[in-house]
Amino acid sequence: xxxxxxxxxxxxVPLYIGGEFVEAGAGGRFVxxxxxxxxxxxxxxxxxxxxxxxxxxxxxxxxxEGSWPRMTGAERARYLxxxxxxxxxxxxxxxxxxxxxxxxxxxxxxxxxxxxxxxxRFFADMAQHMTGETYPVEGRYLNYSMLQPVGVAGLITxxxxxxxxxxxxxxxxxxxxxxxxxKPAEWSPLTADRLAAIIDRAGLPAGVFNVVHGYGETxxxxxxxxxxxxxxxxxxxxxxxxxxxxxxxxxLKRFSMELGGKSPVIVFADAxxxxxxxxxxxxxxxxxxxxxxxxxxxxxxxxVAAEFEERLxxxxxxxxxxxxxxxxxxxGPLIHPEHHARVMGYLDIAREEGATIAVGGRRPPACxxxxxxxxxxxxxxxxxxxxxxxxxxxxxxxLLSFADEEAAVRIANDVRYGLAxxxxxxxxxxxxNVAARMEAGMVWVNSPNVRDLRTPFGGxxxxxxxxxxxxxxxxxxxxxxxxxxxxxxxxxxxVGRMGD
Numbered sequence: 001x002x003x004x005x006x007x008x009x010x011x012x013v014p015l016y017i018g019g020e021f022v023e024a025g026a027g028g029r030f031v032x033x034x035x036x037x038x039x040x041x042x043x044x045x046x047x048x049x050x051x052x053x054x055x056x057x058x059x060x061x062x063x064x065e066g067s068w069p070r071m072t073g074a075e076r077a078r079y080l081x082x083x084x085x086x087x088x089x090x091x092x093x094x095x096x097x098x099x100x101x102x103x104x105x106x107x108x109x110x111x112x113x114x115x116x117x118x119x120x121r122f123f124a125d126m127a128q129h130m131t132g133e134t135y136p137v138e139g140r141y142l143n144y145s146m147l148q149p150v151g152v153a154g155l156i157t158x159x160x161x162x163x164x165x166x167x168x169x170x171x172x173x174x175x176x177x178x179x180x181x182x183k184p185a186e187w188s189p190l191t192a193d194r195l196a197a198i199i200d201r202a203g204l205p206a207g208v209f210n211v212v213h214g215y216g217e218t219x220x221x222x223x224x225x226x227x228x229x230x231x232x233x234x235x236x237x238x239x240x241x242x243x244x245x246x247x248x249x250x251x252l253k254r255f256s257m258e259l260g261g262k263s264p265v266i267v268f269a270d271a272x273x274x275x276x277x278x279x280x281x282x283x284x285x286x287x288x289x290x291x292x293x294x295x296x297x298x299x300x301x302x303x304v305a306a307e308f309e310e311r312l313x314x315x316x317x318x319x320x321x322x323x324x325x326x327x328x329x330x331x332g333p334l335i336h337p338e339h340h341a342r343v344m345g346y347l348d349i350a351r352e353e354g355a356t357i358a359v360g361g362r363r364p365p366a367c368x369x370x371x372x373x374x375x376x377x378x379x380x381x382x383x384x385x386x387x388x389x390x391x392x393x394x395x396x397x398x399l400l401s402f403a404d405e406e407a408a409v410r411i412a413n414d415v416r417y418g419l420a421x422x423x424x425x426x427x428x429x430x431x432x433n434v435a436a437r438m439e440a441g442m443v444w445v446n447s448p449n450v451r452d453l454r455t456p457f458g459g460x461x462x463x464x465x466x467x468x469x470x471x472x473x474x475x476x477x478x479x480x481x482x483x484x485x486x487x488x489x490x491x492x493x494x495v496g497r498m499g500d
Contacts, residue, residue, distance in 0.1 A: 052219055061110065
């Protein structure tokens with residue numbers, strides 16, 4: 001019944017360019033699939049290079065000639081709050097469409113929609129505090145800096161939790177006074193279309209926000225290469241990020257890259273094991289394991305490793321996998337058949353490397369169709385194994401043990417990624433010291449992944465470049481201009497006065 005309700009909100013998805021819903025110029029369409037059954041949901045307009053150019057030109061006109069970048073922060077904030085209000089009014093449709101398109105359990109997509117709306121509220125508030133700094137010089141000069149919008153931003157978003165991650169980029173981008181072209185992931189287009197309709201209803205000036213659906217190799221590549229795009233924010237896979245940076249370098253774009261992760265959860269023997277267990281399960285198996293900050297490697301101190309493993313096994317075996325529209329479901333299907341095959345391939349690699357599939361590793365018997373995989377625990381994992389080093393991006397948790405603090409830090413850091421880390425210990429001194437030694441952009445101590453929108457979000461090493469969140473978003477989405485004003489006639493060296 002709930003899936004039927006979700007389908008009542010489905011339409012054939014158009015592009016949104018210059019304040020109008022339009023078809024792709026070449027008339028092409030592609031199919032988006034229901035991951036629970038791999039049956040078609042609807043068709044989506046397939047944008048190409050020409051459509052990207054139309055969208056960038058619309059965004060450029062809105063920036064150069066329109067009112068948006070010239071409004072005060074308070075004026076833009078009113079629009080953003082209107083978007084948030086409309087998202088909250090439309091929560092049912094947004095949640096159901098996200099579950100239908102992505103397979104994320106409905107209880108979780110409701111929370112994601114609330115977070116997405118909160119992004120708009122938060123950056124609406126931030127828009128009114130876009131202040132620079134002043135540097136007075138003893139009555140002689142007043143030097144100050146100011147933040148100004150950059151221009152047209154290209155926003156390329158992934159298929160995991162697409163609505164929330166789209167709003168994470170759109171809200172600060174627009175709050176800063178930029179205009180935007182969004183290229184959503186082709187595997188999850190439905191809520192981006194619904195969001196475009198909401199933004200249209202909110203009355204933003206035409207061209208301020210545009211959406212071009214399509215494939216990364218065509219629409220995405222065209223957005224990256226377009227000379228009219230001044231800055232580009234990308235969330236996705238590391239190799240794709242490298243390609244984007246190479247292709248965008250020709251036009252000297254500004255980049256913000258949030259890429260892959262292989263984040264450790266370090267559990268010391270003195271930790272609150274109940275809390276650590278709950279947090280490890282939450283961080284790995286919600287959102288179907290398709291989470292960039294997932295704690296996909298649990299490192300447990302040897303003296304409690306056997307106990308922790310047994311408790312993990314029991315809890316993971318009890319995770320309810322199935323229909324994502326059921327309110328009791330905790331784990332839904334993976335996004336797409338290609339991704340399902342990729343994740344299953346890592347289970348074969350685990351066996352070849354000598355790890356043990358201690359729990360799960362199969363399609364649930366009650367789910368013969370779709371992209372389902374039981375919650376899975378890999379035991380006997382050793383540092384250096386591919387399943388310990390590479391991002392699987394599914395409900396597959398690797399379990400390792402360590403002898404002491406030095407070993408824990410070494411194992412945690414010995415991967416090419418550096419997005420997040422989680423530390424569990426009652427020793428305050430050790431908590432701070434280990435957190436400082438983590439090669440990660442974000443560290444949570446005795447806490448699950450709880451986002452504070454004021455703090456910088458991003459990773460180190462192969463997990464990305466730059467930070468977004470709070471005022472850090474404005475460091476990316478704004479130009480910082482320095483102005484120096486003389487308060488009295490300054491001494492100026494004389495050059496070229498012949499005969500004086």
